[in-house]
Amino acid sequence: MPGHIKAFIFDLDGVIVDTAKYHFRSWQRLAYELGYTLPESANDRLKGLGRPESLEVVLEYRPERLAEIQQDMDPVILTDRKNDIYKAYISGLGPSELLPGVLPFLHQGRTQGLKLAVGSGSKNARVVIDKLGIASLFDAICDGTDITRSKPDPEVFECAAAKMGCEPQDVVIFEDAASGIEAANRCQAYSVGVGDPTILNEANVVINGFDGLTVTQLIEQLKAHS
Ligand code: B16
Ligand code: MG
Numbered sequence: 752m753p754g755h756i757k758a759f760i761f762d763l764d765g766v767i768v769d770t771a772k773y774h775f776r777s778w779q780r781l782a783y784e785l786g787y788t789l790p791e792s793a794n795d796r797l798k799g800l801g802r803p804e805s806l807e808v809v810l811e812y813r814p815e816r817l818a819e820i821q822q823d824m825d826p827v828i829l830t831d832r833k834n835d836i837y838k839a840y841i842s843g844l845g846p847s848e849l850l851p852g853v854l855p856f857l858h859q860g861r862t863q864g865l866k867l868a869v870g871s872g873s874k875n876a877r878v879v880i881d882k883l884g885i886a887s888l889f890d891a892i893c894d895g896t897d898i899t900r901s902k903p904d905p906e907v908f909e910c911a912a913a914k915m916g917c918e919p920q921d922v923v924i925f926e927d928a929a930s931g932i933e934a935a936n937r938c939q940a941y942s943v944g945v946g947d948p949t950i951l952n953e954a955n956v957v958i959n960g961f962d963g964l965t966v967t968q969l970i971e972q973l974k975a976h977s
Contacts, residue, residue, distance in 0.1 A: 758919040763871035765927030773840035799928030801901030802830040821963045850962030868911040902930040905938035
């Protein structure tokens with residue numbers, strides 16, 4: 752490999768910016784309002800999933816007696832409520848919540864002639880990217896408004912690759928969610944897990960973050976794997 756790598760696709764929440772915690776806190780708040788506690792252990796299951804898919808997971812933790820009483824609740828009302836809570840969390844978001852080392856890594860990628868894209872399942876992605884002031888760094892952005900199928904379906908990454916004029920096989924995808932790594936592998940891109948290797952064990956390479964990482968080092972790690 753990776754002489755033919757033409758582009759990088761970055762997941763947004765949990766890879767570029769520390770918003771994954773706000774998604775989870777919002778689901779925890781919704782569960783609290785419904786009368787139960789969503790355990791921390793649900794967090795890794797929720798990362799990367801779209802709203803309806805996330806709601807299904809969140810409601811799995813509901814005690815049976817509540818599920819019976821609440822069975823007629825409209826899922827859209829629940830996901831809208833979660834989104835209102837999330838929007839309040841991100842209202843003050845700014846560049847200080849970019850994850851360490853991401854910005855220099857993006858600049859290096861551009862300097863080395865790679866195309867860069869965001870591939871996020873979030874319908875809030877563009878608002879977040881604007882608040883971070885990084886839109887101009889990307890050649891393409893595909894988000895939850897461009898797709899009909901949530902990760903682990905590869906639709907969002909295929910969309911981002913196509914917008915850059917690349918084949919997924921020529922792309923490296925950075926993801927913090929097991930569902931996102933599965934999506935990357937399904938479209939035969941190179942997958943880089945950002946976070947816990949025990950959760951991201953299907954990734955080609957796992958890094959603990961971008962701080963101090965160079966593009967050259969990353970390509971070397973992918974070469975060693977292949
Ligand atoms: P929204 P990513 C995903 O974003 C999040 O990981 C996931 O927690 C969230 O439910 C999903 O977006 C939908 O987000 O409710 O804002 O449309 O990780 O793919 O950037
Ligand atoms: Mg993510």
